[in-house]
Amino acid sequence: MNKKQLFGKRFKAIRKKFGYTQDKMAEIAGIEPQSISKIESGKNFPLLSNLDKIAIKLGIELEDFFYYDHKVCEDDLKADLIRVFDSLDQTDKEKLLRIAKIFRV
Incomplete structure (x- = not known):
């Protein structure tokens, strides 16, 4: 799994934890829902400014998006x-x- 995929997996887990749809996350960030889909599928990274908007809205730290549950060699x-x-x-x-x-x- 590459870094974009790891990030996408974590992003999706956070979204689901808060009970938001991709459409709602897109609305929070001010981006298109397709962008959320691309982030979660590991095709794109979000802009830091958009990620910050989401973190603030969810009441979490920006760093929370980067804690992965994967093994480190x-x-x-x-x-x-x-x-x-x-x-x-x-x-x-x-x-x-x-x-x-x-x-x-």
Whole structure:
């Protein structure tokens, strides 16, 4: 599944969670209903301004559209963890290590 498809799946899940039709989402964003269909099918990304209008109307954060329920490959996960770890100061690195050890089996 590519990024547009992942986004479309998440967008559709949010729309359905709030009980809106594609027509209603289009009305909120001020776009054509066909545009919502293209977003949900993974053909297009929405404009950020339209996505922001929808988030405000739904009372959610813009970031909520980007939380995907998909598996991340282990190499990407390690790279992300290293980037986060490297950005921390020594004290926070030690705290993170203590927390990580709690989850170790």
